[in-house]
Each structure stands twice: as C-alpha cells, then as structure tokens.
Amino acid sequence: MSKIKYILGLFDDPDQMMHGIDKLQENKIGIYDVYTPMPIHGIEDKLGVKRSRLGIVAFICGITGTFTAFSLMYYTMVYDWPMNVGGKPNFAIPNFIPITFELTVLFCALGMVAAFFFRNHLFPGRAPRVMELRATTDRFVIAIDANAIADSTQVDNLLKEAGAVEIKHNERKYVSYE
Structure with a gap:
C-alpha cells in the first residue's frame, strides 16, 4: 500500500x-x-x-445541562425527598434557576472542549x-x-x-x- x-x-x-x-x-x-x-x-x-457547526454542538450541550439540572432537582426535591420549606411548593421554578443556569454553562463549556479535542484529533499520546x-x-x-x-x-x-x-x-x- x-x-x-x-x-x-x-x-x-x-x-x-x-x-x-x-x-x-x-x-x-x-x-x-x-x-x-x-x-x-x-x-x-x-x-x-x-460554515462551522460548533453552535449546534453548543446548543445541544447547553440543553443537555438544562434538562439534567431540572430533572435532578425535580427528583431530589419533589419525588425522592420532598420537604416543606416555609410553606413553599416543592417544585418552585424560581428557586431552581441559578443551579439550572450554572449546569447549562458547565455542560456547554465541557462539551465544547470535548468537541474541540475530538474534531482536531488532539487525543492524549497522539503525535501532531x-x-x-x-x-x-x-x-x-x-x-x-x-x-x-x-x-x-x-x-x-x-x-x-x-x-x-x-x-x-x-x-x-x-x-x-x-
């Protein structure tokens, strides 16, 4: 060959x-x-x-982070261990916004780093x-x-x-x- x-x-x-x-x-x-x-x-x-499809990857990673945050908080605060905190409802969406935002940004950032390494073949141990x-x-x-x-x-x-x-x-x- x-x-x-x-x-x-x-x-x-x-x-x-x-x-x-x-x-x-x-x-x-x-x-x-x-x-x-x-x-x-x-x-x-x-x-x-x-044109780059990096924006699509960022959106998918961000939505994954959003759904992960909401599902985790719903499971822990409503389904698994509901607590009465000051008479508020168990699934109060305004309380979940900061954590949802943080997990959205985290998943998006880590997903973009992974996409960069995958697309540019920058795996550990690989020669350039x-x-x-x-x-x-x-x-x-x-x-x-x-x-x-x-x-x-x-x-x-x-x-x-x-x-x-x-x-x-x-x-x-x-x-x-x-």
Missing part, C-alpha cells in the same frame, strides 16, 4: 499565496489544505470551507499532524494531493508562476516534537 504524497508550495507573502490559490483553482486543481502562521481574512470563502514545520512561523503553505492530479510538473509551474519560494514533494508524516 503506497503512502499518499503531497506537493507543498511554500510562500513568503499571504497575497502571493492567495494568488497561487486562484491560479490552482482556475486550472481545476484541487487544494488539499492551506497552512498559515496567522489568520487570513477571506481564505475560507476562497477555499470553499463550510504537521506537513511543514515552518508553516507555524514564517511560511504560507498550499498542500495539493499528488494522487488527485495527473501531471505534477503543471502544478509545480503554476506554483512557481504564483510566487512560491519553495516547492516540496513529500509523504505525509506525523512529526513528534519530543
């Missing part, structure tokens, strides 16, 4: 990298991913990245997936899947025309910083 190879175009300037993305898309060459040391405005739209180490410091990298294209020299020429400082042909590696 062969390893998937990638063509990496390294750029010094974000504008040149955006020009490289345009050139590749004009020639119908699919881009695997783009790695930048800083956020670049408008790159998601240019690459066709879908790094294509080019300089992408975190001073280089802007466009990665193209070499198996998806027929002619790699065409991609090399397009990247050079766009202003790539360096072009690498490599296999995907999992780099460990230890």
Whole structure:
C-alpha cells in the first residue's frame, strides 16, 4: 500500500499565496489544505470551507445541562425527598434557576472542549499532524494531493508562476516534537 504524497508550495507573502490559490483553482486543481502562521481574512470563502457547526454542538450541550439540572432537582426535591420549606411548593421554578443556569454553562463549556479535542484529533499520546514545520512561523503553505492530479510538473509551474519560494514533494508524516 503506497503512502499518499503531497506537493507543498511554500510562500513568503499571504497575497502571493492567495494568488497561487486562484491560479490552482482556475486550472481545476484541487487544494488539499492551506497552512498559515496567522489568520487570513477571506481564505475560507476562497477555499470553499463550510460554515462551522460548533453552535449546534453548543446548543445541544447547553440543553443537555438544562434538562439534567431540572430533572435532578425535580427528583431530589419533589419525588425522592420532598420537604416543606416555609410553606413553599416543592417544585418552585424560581428557586431552581441559578443551579439550572450554572449546569447549562458547565455542560456547554465541557462539551465544547470535548468537541474541540475530538474534531482536531488532539487525543492524549497522539503525535501532531504537521506537513511543514515552518508553516507555524514564517511560511504560507498550499498542500495539493499528488494522487488527485495527473501531471505534477503543471502544478509545480503554476506554483512557481504564483510566487512560491519553495516547492516540496513529500509523504505525509506525523512529526513528534519530543
């Protein structure tokens, strides 16, 4: 079984990298991913990245916390051990609002952390997936899947025309910083 190879175009300037993305898309060459040391405005739209579903995950986690809080308080205060406190009803909703709010926020926060770790593959003991180490410091990298294209020299020429400082042909590696 062969390893998937990638063509990496390294750029010094974000504008040149955006020009490289345009050139590749004009020639119908699919881009695997783009790695930048800083956020670049408008790159998601240019690459066709879908909108995040993180808000849906936050809502589901918050509703889970709300239902957990209400069901726990109902079970303890009404069903399991009802107490007469100052003649108030056992299920007085205004008394439950602070705890419900706190559990909603707690479940939402912990759910978002879990979703972040799951989505970004940041599990304990897993080596980070790094294509080019300089992408975190001073280089802007466009990665193209070499198996998806027929002619790699065409991609090399397009990247050079766009202003790539360096072009690498490599296999995907999992780099460990230890």
